[in-house]
Amino acid sequence: MAASTRAVIVICDSLRADLISPADTPFLVELAARSANFTAHRSVFPSTTRASSASIATGCHPARHGLLGNTMALDEGDGLVCRNVGAPDFRDRMRRATGRTLRVPTLAERLRWHNEHAIVLSNVSPGAAYFQDPDGYGWVYHAAGSYGPDGEIDDAPSRALNKGIAGDAAMTARFCSEILAERAPSLAVMWLSEPDYTGHHAPLGSPQHRRAIAAADANVRLVFETVRRLDPGGSEILFIAGSDHGMETVADSIDLDGVLVAAGLKDGRGSRDVVVAPQGTAATIFFSENARNRSGAVARCLAQQEWSGRVVADAELAAVSLPTDGALRVALSLAADDRVNPFGIRGHAGIVADPGDPESKVGFGQHGGLGRHEQHPFLMVAGGGFAPGERRRPSSLVDIAPTVLRHLRMDHDDMDGQALPPAAE
Ligand SMILES: [Zn+2]
Incomplete structure (x- = not known):
């Protein structure tokens, strides 16, 4: 399929900007030189995956989108109880308690306004996956259950995924062949479980953690090579690689x-x-x-x-x-x-x-707070008119959605974030 104006986002969950190194992430080191590299990129608060996912999807901070962390208290009629946002049924609980899911539209919903669509593949918790598009305007594929505009989908490849290196690799292969090359949506998002999954179960910088970082790097390379094959000139497909937060x-x-x-x-x-x-x-x-x-x-x-x-x-x-x-x-x-x-x-x-x-x-490893390293994810943007070079001006997770919408020539002036500068400083 010929390239058309579209955007591709790859998130390496938890990859701290300072753990990008020639030994562990040779591709990201190369990409940093070939892309706009936002070296003062910041997480939101709480710096948890689920709140971050909603912020990337909406271009807004938790104050506006309303998803307040990896856990939050809801009153479902019997007083406040702390609920796990990661659970597959949390969206239903949130609707019951508050009448809705997110308080502002996601990228998936905004694309639907223009009869375009988003596809999300995610290998993190169900909650983090679903809050990319909690109301099913586009497609979300996840091991705990997949859905699209017509409701639930029985998707065997997603059901077979496990968090970790092997599951991420299987998801990446499918993302490149089926999603990017065949279905070619206006927005395709892939959210890797590594190095977050291993970082929560091993010391940061240990051989296991470094293997997980290297695996994420290899997956980003495969996606980028697919994007370049589909759009050799780099003008049509906006490619964004980043993380949601770091770890302490x-x-x-x-x-x-x-x-x-x-x-x-x-x-x-x-x-x-x-x-x-x-x-x-x-x-x-x-x-x-x-x-x-x-x-x-x-x-x-x-x-x-x-x-x-x-x-x-x-x-x-x-x-x-x-x-x-x-x-x-x-x-x-x-x-x-x-x-x-x-x-x-x-x-x-x-x-x-x-x-x-x-x-x-x-x-x-863990995250959620305002510590220096957990608040220092990476962000690299290539194609779509972005000139290579370091960007030292502070950027945030909430700047990703308006950047995508600007590339797709859609309104983006009602978000907390700002579209990122394509020109080198
Ligand atoms: Zn995360």
Whole structure:
């Protein structure tokens, strides 16, 4: 099929910009020289995959799109309960509790306004995959269930995928042949599970983690080579490769529920007055109507802890792009520091213990907060009129959607992000 104006996005989940190296990512090093390389690229907050996915899809921060992290408290009629956004049924819970999914349109929905479509292949959690296009304006393919404009699809290749190197490779092969070369949608998104999957289960910089990084690099190369084969001149297909966030090494685990109960600020574990939503190296805290007057006291209690980094409450939530009009009243990012792990990788932070995930994470990678390294994903843009060269001006995940829409000649002036500069600085 001949090239036409379209965009291709590949996300290497969790790949920190400073872990791009000639030894582990020879292709990304080459691409950095051939593309617009945004070296001051930033994550959103919480720097979790699911909130990041919604920000990439909508061009908006969580304050506007409404997906507040990897977990969030919902009141489905029986008081606030922390729910896992990654679960396949979370979209239905969110619709039940709030009447809708995201509060602003995704790229997939905007493309449908123009009778064009988006296809998403994702090998991360169901929630992170589905919030690329929660209402099925285009197609989303995932192991936990796939869907398109006409509803659910029984898709055997997706069902067979597992997170990790082999699953990512199988997904990439399909993305290149079936999606890019045959179906050729206006927007094609592929979200790799690596190096995030291995980074959560091995030390950063360990041989296993480096193998996962190298595998992601090889997959980006295959997609880029396919794009160049379909569009040798590079003018028609906008190619975007990046990550959603980085990682820090987990220093220790904090029992935030226990701290709040001991301080008399939460009635008990599992109580619905003050509800902690763990976000890895951060937490968001939701308050029932009757407990809302405790937000200031909770923020002061947290700010006094040695493991506390940044604490914001009430109106200050706007400073970290979180909403100020709902049950979320306090957000915490745990303290991060620049200590080096046994494999020479900088950056440690504590995590907030998650009662739903008791596995010890100490010594492995995690993210969610405002630490320097978890907030430093990479972003490279090639084709579509982007001149090669470093861009030092700060950019953000929310700038990706308007950049795609500008390339597709669609309106993009109602987002938090700005279309990225194609000309070299
Ligand atoms: Zn992620």
